[in-house]
Amino acid sequence: MSKPTVLLIGELTHTNQEWQALSSKYKLKEFRTGKRDQFISNLKSGEYKDVVGLYRSNMSVSQTGPFDAELVSLLPSGLKWVCHNGAGYDNIDVNAVNERQIHVSSTPVAVDDATADVAIFLMLGALRQAHISCTALRQGKWRGGAPLGHDPKGKTLGILGMGGIGRAVAKRAQSFGMSIIYHNRSRLSPELEGGATYVSFNDLLAQSDVLSLNLALNAKTKHIISAPQLAKCKKGVTIINTARGGLIKEADLVDALESGHVEAVGLDVFEEEPKIHSGLVRNDRAFLMPHMGTWTYETQRDMELLVLKNLESGVDSGKLITRINEQKGLSWANDGDKSKL
Numbered sequence: 234m235s236k237p238t239v240l241l242i243g244e245l246t247h248t249n250q251e252w253q254a255l256s257s258k259y260k261l262k263e264f265r266t267g268k269r270d271q272f273i274s275n276l277k278s279g280e281y282k283d284v285v286g287l288y289r290s291n292m293s294v295s296q297t298g299p300f301d302a303e304l305v306s307l308l309p310s311g312l313k314w315v316c317h318n319g320a321g322y323d324n325i326d327v328n329a330v331n332e333r334q335i336h337v338s339s340t341p342v343a344v345d346d347a348t349a350d351v352a353i354f355l356m357l358g359a360l361r362q363a364h365i366s367c368t369a370l371r372q373g374k375w376r377g378g379a380p381l382g383h384d385p386k387g388k389t390l391g392i393l394g395m396g397g398i399g400r401a402v403a404k405r406a407q408s409f410g411m412s413i414i415y416h417n418r419s420r421l422s423p424e425l426e427g428g429a430t431y432v433s434f435n436d437l438l439a440q441s442d443v444l445s446l447n448l449a450l451n452a453k454t455k456h457i458i459s460a461p462q463l464a465k466c467k468k469g470v471t472i473i474n475t476a477r478g479g480l481i482k483e484a485d486l487v488d489a490l491e492s493g494h495v496e497a498v499g500l501d502v503f504e505e506e507p508k509i510h511s512g513l514v515r516n517d518r519a520f521l522m523p524h525m526g527t528w529t530y531e532t533q534r535d536m537e538l539l540v541l542k543n544l545e546s547g548v549d550s551g552k553l554i555t556r557i558n559e560q561k562g563l564s565w566a567n568d569g570d571k572s573k574l
């Protein structure tokens with residue numbers, strides 16, 4: 234029997250050996266570099282017609298563009314497994330893949346600690362308005378007139394989206410002496426809540442001293458924080474976003490920051506990356522990072538390994554380890570015991 238064919242899209246950084254080792258049981262194809270036009274032409278020419286599973290990532294969007302309805306419609310008819318590197322997968326049209334019954338995995342869990350670390354880093358940086366003193370120091374101005382910052386101790390941290398990362402942020406923030414409230418699609422079990430208090434969305438806005446966004450971006454959550462929600466926040470609130478830029482209407486956030494209603498922000502993600510609203514760049518009370526949530530050796534390797542494990546598990550046993558939420562419970566997408574993460 235011939236070996237199944239799998240396709241790598243984009244580069245691997247830490248697991249090239251593991252990928253090559255798969256050649257013992259699969260035929261390997263690669264599209265590491267190139268552009269969308271070329272990828273589409275390869276699809277149309279039948280170069281990938283035998284591919285049953287593929288590896289892609291948030292980074293490989295620069296090679297193929299998003300897996301939108303156009304691209305999904307051109308994927309080989311025998312393709313069953315799309316294994317995605319990234320906890321967020323807003324660059325995959327979930328309706329289009331579901332219509333074709335293509336199974337999709339992402340990389341939750343592996344990203345939790347590193348992204349939560351960045352959320353805490355941004356929170357402390359924003360509370361201290363660290364941008365001002367760090368910039369002044371390099372300009373030879375020592376503290377440069379930096380204002381006094383704020384301690385996290387005794388403050389209320391509100392978490393919107395209490396999934397893997399939200400819970401990891403909560404755990405860290407508790408050790409700073411913060412009280413934690415959260416809002417989620419559904420209330421968690423006491424075990425998962427870990428001492429955090431479930432509140433309504435409006436109460437979350439009204440009671441948080443620091444508001445951390447930790448939910449996925451989709452049609453329902455786009456601009457979930459814009460002018461009306463910002464108006465409901467406490468005056469002087471600090472806003473942290475490590476999830477996706479499109480959750481916040483950036484122009485409204487800039488207005489609220491300039492008026493002082495929002496005292497400081499800590500942002501890792503932006504509405505039109507890599508473009509950043511000029512009102513954020515010029516504001517000293519904005520502590521900014523260029524989407525570095527999972528940017529560590531250990532986490533990047535763990536994520537790549539998890540994608541390869543999903544690919545193997547899909548192709549070899551017909552089950553994914555970390556299937557995307559939108560496919561859980563669908564009759565054609567049953568992972569049995571495997572979907573436990």
Ligand SMILES: NC(=O)c1ccc[n+]([C@@H]2O[C@H](COP(=O)([O-])OP(=O)(O)OC[C@H]3O[C@@H](n4cnc5c(N)ncnc54)[C@H](O)[C@@H]3O)[C@@H](O)[C@H]2O)c1
Nearest residue numbers: 320321394395396397398417418447448449475476526527
């Ligand atoms: N900055 C980075 O580098 C980086 C790294 C990893 C993940 N992320 C982003 O972080 C997001 C969260 O990741 P995760 O692994 O914790 O996801 P997750 O699926 O474990 O958790 C998301 C939570 O949000 C909740 N939620 C969804 N819609 C909601 C709504 N309208 N209101 C309230 N809660 C809602 C869900 O119920 C779930 O509990 C990802 O979607 C991804 O976009 C960013």
